[in-house]
Amino acid sequence: MQLNPVCLQKLKYFALDMDGTIYLGQKLLPGAAQFLNYLTESDRKYVFLTNNSSKNKQNYVKKLQSLGINANIDQILTSGEATALYIKKNKPNARIFLLGTPDLEEEFILHGFTLTNSKPDFVVLGFDQTLTYAKLTEACHLIREGVPFIATHPDINCPTDERSGYIPDVGAMLELIYSSTGKRAKIIGKPYQEIIDVLIERLDCKREETAMVGDRLYTDMKMAENANICGILVLSGESTQTDVTNSEIHPHYIFESVRELAAALQQD
Template sequence: MTNLSHITCFLLDMDGTVYLGDKLLPGALEFLQQAKQAGSDLLFLTNNSSRSTAYYAEKLTRMGWPASPQDILTSGMATAAYIHSLQPKARVYLVGTQELADEFSTWGLILTSDAPDFVVLGFDTTLTYHKLQTACQLITDGVCYIATHPDINCPTETGYIPDCGAMIALIQASTGRLPKVIGKPNKEIIEAAFSRKPYSTRQMAMIGDRLYTDMATAKNAGITGILVLSGETKQEHLAESPIEPDYVFDNLGELAYRLRQTE
């Protein structure tokens, strides 16, 4: 029996959970409407650092769910906040999109390849060999190395494409170094989520399609983990995983249906 009546705030992954590409996944809008009608709070928590919070808010709104940038927390934003907390005017060599660069600049971080304090690897859909070459040289030279998130693949409507985790592996092969990772399932993005939504652990749940990020986030935060099989994780992966979600549903539509049954 599904009993989530104690949950008053849902942290929601987006890619593979709410939508795939430019299409809402089955039951996503139904679940969002039902959660809001029940008085639940929502925070969209994504590891995808290629886009800004404004982009995601506009995308959700265009799909039929009115959202503002304040409703979104990205791994890119969490990374910028983390670096700012360490060194407010830090010099950063960023391997990322222009949207991520703009977000870093709003935090007062200085983007440069000249004597940076940090190298930051994001999900860079504008990646070039020159960027990789520069990053690897700086990392080999000992510059502090941070990655926004560990996701290996990003789901799209036409299949999976290499994400930040794949680039981490490439850079490790070249430099022998691994980064500090900020996004799900790590404590820095969890702390950022709790600062945005200060509920008790019992009141919060993480909904997502990935065991090693979304469900590991729930485990690390001590909150309820709800896995949906609409994205990367398939039923056969569950038996092989050391991470066990509290609940498993085919998609958000099934979760909405189960929640209605317990009302």
């Protein structure tokens, strides 16, 4: 379904959500492999985009390869890496007080940052599944003292196979810190455009040639609006047609899945 007059054929670069778009849990979605093959065959480029900052890129490469997708680390962009690149562009070799997993710590060290609680230039909050009260307390002290506060993404819950199906994510931690300090963070990941700015710079592409393909209105499609790129919603994951009807967010296109998107790209 086309909602706005944006020509699919002009699109050359695709930011792809993963869970709900390419796979669902541990299963590859029907037509996903053929869609990715068509993008490659038609000289289009794509990058897998995720808000999860608890894992490094190699984890996602392994997951995709286990599903039969021949991905490499250059085709993965996490909100953690996007945050590191955002800070690096503004202040190379910065001193960072980081609330994050060992994977995220490794990411920041690889980008040349010093991880410390002594006179940091920034406090950075990732999806810290190793969060302790001591780290939280120190972060709040630093934020109250005026150290700039950055978060990798705003998701409140992270889907999981555990009990209720969700565990607290960065957004929940942000609310706790805000309640204590009264300070809001600068956020890099979806739905904010900074993560797409990083991708556009990496791929050297034009916004009018770039699309976000995903299954969530409030992250994937909202980010497309914020970044002024084409938003392509697939109904293979979280969002339904009813959600679209009731939403103020308007994707450019809606397809049942990436299989139908691939067919439309070939026919357009």
